[in-house]
Amino acid sequence: MSGQSTETVTTVVIGAGHAGLAASHFLSARSVDHVVLERGEVANSWRRERWDSLRLLTPNWQSRLPGLRYEGPDPDGYMTVPEVTEFIERFAKVSRAPVRTGTTVTSVRPADDGYSDGYQVTTDQGELRCRTVVIASGACNQPSVPPLKGAVPESIAQLTPFGYRDPAALPDGGVLVVGASATGVQLAAELRRSGRPVILSVGEHVRLPRTYRGRDVLWWMDASGVWDQRYDEVDDLTRARRLPSPQLVGTPGRTTLDLNSLTALGVELVGRLAAVRDGRALFSGGLRNVFSLADLKMNRLLDTFDEWAVTGGRAGGFDAPERFAPTRVPESARLQLDLGSGEIAAIVWATGFRPDYSWLDVPVVDAKGQLRHTGGVVESPGLYALGLPVLRKRKSTFIYGIEDDAREVIDHLTGYLSAGSPAGG
Amino acid sequence: MTTATNGVNVQALLEAREVLKGAPEAAQFTWRAAAKWQSGVHSEIKVQSFFGLGQEQSHKQEWTFQADHPEVFAAEDDGITPIEYLLVGLASCLTGGIASVAENRGIQLRSVESVVEGSHDIRGILGADSDVRNGYNDIKVTFNIDADASKEDIQALVAQSTKRSAVYDALTNPTNVTVEVA
Numbered sequence: 001m002s003g004q005s006t007e008t009v010t011t012v013v014i015g016a017g018h019a020g021l022a023a024s025h026f027l028s029a030r031s032v033d034h035v036v037l038e039r040g041e042v043a044n045s046w047r048r049e050r051w052d053s054l055r056l057l058t059p060n061w062q063s064r065l066p067g068l069r070y071e072g073p074d075p076d077g078y079m080t081v082p083e084v085t086e087f088i089e090r091f092a093k094v095s096r097a098p099v100r101t102g103t104t105v106t107s108v109r110p111a112d113d114g115y116s117d118g119y120q121v122t123t124d125q126g127e128l129r130c131r132t133v134v135i136a137s138g139a140c141n142q143p144s145v146p147p148l149k150g151a152v153p154e155s156i157a158q159l160t161p162f163g164y165r166d167p168a169a170l171p172d173g174g175v176l177v178v179g180a181s182a183t184g185v186q187l188a189a190e191l192r193r194s195g196r197p198v199i200l201s202v203g204e205h206v207r208l209p210r211t212y213r214g215r216d217v218l219w220w221m222d223a224s225g226v227w228d229q230r231y232d233e234v235d236d237l238t239r240a241r242r243l244p245s246p247q248l249v250g251t252p253g254r255t256t257l258d259l260n261s262l263t264a265l266g267v268e269l270v271g272r273l274a275a276v277r278d279g280r281a282l283f284s285g286g287l288r289n290v291f292s293l294a295d296l297k298m299n300r301l302l303d304t305f306d307e308w309a310v311t312g313g314r315a316g317g318f319d320a321p322e323r324f325a326p327t328r329v330p331e332s333a334r335l336q337l338d339l340g341s342g343e344i345a346a347i348v349w350a351t352g353f354r355p356d357y358s359w360l361d362v363p364v365v366d367a368k369g370q371l372r373h374t375g376g377v378v379e380s381p382g383l384y385a386l387g388l389p390v391l392r393k394r395k396s397t398f399i400y401g402i403e404d405d406a407r408e409v410i411d412h413l414t415g416y417l418s419a420g421s422p423a424g425g
Numbered sequence: 426m427t428t429a430t431n432g433v434n435v436q437a438l439l440e441a442r443e444v445l446k447g448a449p450e451a452a453q454f455t456w457r458a459a460a461k462w463q464s465g466v467h468s469e470i471k472v473q474s475f476f477g478l479g480q481e482q483s484h485k486q487e488w489t490f491q492a493d494h495p496e497v498f499a500a501e502d503d504g505i506t507p508i509e510y511l512l513v514g515l516a517s518c519l520t521g522g523i524a525s526v527a528e529n530r531g532i533q534l535r536s537v538e539s540v541v542e543g544s545h546d547i548r549g550i551l552g553a554d555s556d557v558r559n560g561y562n563d564i565k566v567t568f569n570i571d572a573d574a575s576k577e578d579i580q581a582l583v584a585q586s587t588k589r590s591a592v593y594d595a596l597t598n599p600t601n602v603t604v605e606v607a
Binding site: 296 | 577580581583584585587588593594596597598599
């Protein structure tokens with residue numbers, strides 16, 4: 001609105017999800033005055049952008065925020081979406097985060113008043129002037145759908161995970177699910193169980209068993225130190241940050257949801273969707289190699305766990321090492337699908353998500369739409385990020401990783417504040 | 426620590442990768458082959474020039490290839506069958522990739538041999554059955570590799586080379602092809 005005066009605050013946090021609230025927790029602890037701006041409500045995307053059956057991939061004991069732990073009866077279970085929402089809401093209350101809901105940020109730009117550093121934040125509720133900004137608006141603001149979507153005939157319904165709630169939302173008939181990350185395998189299984197014919201298009205993917213040697217696989221990730229690997233120790237950081245989510249599902253039965261279990265359910269596996277031409281979906285003939293890559297990588301990871309179990313002197317505490325059957329290659333995976341034949345009525349694009357920085361008027365976004373940052377410290381002084389994949393460690397991708405990340409990033413931020421303005425330097 | 430000496434200048438490739446990350450226009454290559462009909466189904470193909478790194482480039486010499494069909498096709502067999510050139514391309518691409526990945530991973534290769542087989546129902550090209558495709562139905566590559574590495578590491582080497590192979594990609598994914606008369 002015009003005519004409103006500009007409010008001044010030291011730090012603006014954008015987003016009241018787990019990351020923004022963790023930032024607020026450490027800012028409060030260091031007595032940095034701040035506000036947390038939230039376009040909707042606390043944990044907004046959990047309320048509005050998740051399908052009904054989704055549960056967290058991490059077990060409850062790993063669902064931890066600064067000063068807040070799961071204390072319920074089922075530490076090995078997985079939170080449902082309402083439970084996650086409630087958990088994050090409780091964190092906002094306990095940490096007394098200064099959240100302003102219903103406040104959409106429309107622009108962040110360098111302050112141009114000529115006498116100091118800092119940022120001008122424009123929202124639909126007014127203007128703020130601050131020295132530092134923490135971007136905690138999430139990594140999954142938009143479904144990422146390949147351009148070949150445009151070549152799909154109009155008779156086929158197209159959905160993204162944002163629009164999908166449950167199988168009933170789809171027209172009757174077969175479904176092509178594109179993408180075999182956690183989202184794709186979960187939706188393929190659910191749609192198949194609803195009685196529909198399901199074809200799953202599989203590109204490069206990350207295969208993991210739900211449990212290994214009697215423990216949750218994410219327990220192993222944590223205990224063996226894999227998740228503590230720092231961003232500057234990761235071999236190919238760009239790749240690590242773009243990696244699809246692992247083929248996991250959180251269910252009370254702690255079952256593995258890999259491609260073999262989908263095949264057993266009757267899901268038909270095809271290669272990566274390479275093109276839509278003349279009303280036909282064309283799939284890559286490289287299915288066998290993406291299976292090999294995923295199987296080899298999984299086994300290498302399990303080797304790492306086994307070695308850790310021995311060198312950690314804990315080999316006695318676990319079930320025996322195990323190896324899982326290689327991914328079964330279909331007898332003859334089909335290379336094309338006639339989209340006009342009526343065989344499928346819908347396509348679900350489980351092809352990942354991307355962040356939305358359209359409001360960020362600071363040149364820190366790369367050609368692929370990702371924020372340029374070093375462990376959460378963005379190239380522009382005073383600008384920080386939290387809640388992105390492999391931000392500072394491998395575990396940054398999960399809620400579990402936010403405590404360390406937020407502490408370290410806010411440490412850097414307070415150091416920047418106390419170093420004073422670099423003006424004239 | 427890399428100790429392998431497979432003869433691949435991996436350092437140069439890694440440096441090129443870094444440079445081209447920031448210069449995508451220089452990464453645009455055009456490969457060329459010029460073919461000339463001889464007689465019957467025999468043609469001669471010459472390859473020398475290509476475009477890349479922003480300018481015209483050239484192989485050190487011109488390479489000449491003969492393509493024909495075998496006598497069972499009632500031809501003179503003055504060269505290999507065109508569809509066999511696809512196997513030549515695939516085998517050489519995967520093999521070069523294996524050497525490169527091995528060099529990068531510090532794996533010493535002693536021998537890398539492979540057999541590539543493409544199963545082909547020729548009723549397609551003869552027009553004998555319109556339900557049969559013209560090209561290969563399946564291609565199978567079998568590697569025999571002797572190297573200072575475990576079986577799993579060798580499998581990973583082959584899988585990674587396959588993942589990065591230009592010819593494998595060209596064969597497994599559709600490509601827009603324009604054929605016209607100048």
